[in-house]
Amino acid sequence: MTRLHNQPEHQTAHEVESHELKKAGLKATQPRIKILEMLEGSSNRHWSAEDVYKALLESGEDVGLATVYRVLTQFEVAGLLHRHNFAAGHSVFELNKGEHHDHLLCIKCEKIAEFVDPTIEDRQGRMAKEAGWSMTDHALVIYGVCPQCQQGEEKKR
Numbered sequence: 001m002t003r004l005h006n007q008p009e010h011q012t013a014h015e016v017e018s019h020e021l022k023k024a025g026l027k028a029t030q031p032r033i034k035i036l037e038m039l040e041g042s043s044n045r046h047w048s049a050e051d052v053y054k055a056l057l058e059s060g061e062d063v064g065l066a067t068v069y070r071v072l073t074q075f076e077v078a079g080l081l082h083r084h085n086f087a088a089g090h091s092v093f094e095l096n097k098g099e100h101h102d103h104l105l106c107i108k109c110e111k112i113a114e115f116v117d118p119t120i121e122d123r124q125g126r127m128a129k130e131a132g133w134s135m136t137d138h139a140l141v142i143y144g145v146c147p148q149c150q151q152g153e154e155k156k157r
Contacts (some may be wrong), residue, residue, distance in 0.1 A: 024078035031063045035071050036080070039095055046084070046092040046112045086112070086141055102139070106146035113146070 017036045018028035026032060038055055039047065047055075053068045072093050075081040081093045086105045092112070102120070104113040120140065128135035145153070 020080070024075075024080050026074060026078055031067050032071050032074070034061050034063065035068065036075070039081075039093075045094045045114070047094070048090065048092050052093075084139070084141075086110075102141070104142045104144065104146075106149055107143050108145055108149040108152075111146050111148070 017033045017040075020036065021028045021032055034056060035052060038052065038059070042055075044051075049065070049069050049072055052072065053063070053065045056063045056068070072081060072083075076083050076093065080096055082096050084092050084094070084103070086092060086103070087110065090110075099116075100121075101114045101116050104115065105111075124138055124140070125135060128138075
């Protein structure tokens with residue numbers, strides 16, 4: 001999602017979120033605004049619907065889990081979010097900030113890290129072209145064990 005960089009200083013975060021939703025063709029309802037504000041204001045880039053729901057409850061918001069699922073799906077359809085299905089039956093969402101990146105996923109703690117590698121990007125494009133494909137998109141997820149979980153395994157030995 002592209003944020004408004006030239007927004008007037010007097011414009012509140014609420015007004016900015018309302019504008020973003022309207023640009024995406026969505027009515028600026030309270031649950032949509034709250035969820036978008038939370039996603040944009042967090043250092044966590046990958047959220048499950050359950051994570052969003054719990055965070056809203058902790059902040060005192062009265063939004064049901066079904067509403068969270070519905071809003072996240074609407075945001076995905078509108079192009080505001082990307083949905084990733086890293087683990088069986090477990091989706092996470094991240095804001096669509098317009099830049100491509102790939103992911104590392106820890107199979108023990110489910111930590112997600114992002115990376116960009118121009119060599120990998122180039123090779124994927126060449127592979128598609130060599131196979132006669134016109135690539136429209138791609139996703140790379142590397143599954144493994146993060147450094148913190150590796151340290152925990154070493155301590156157990």
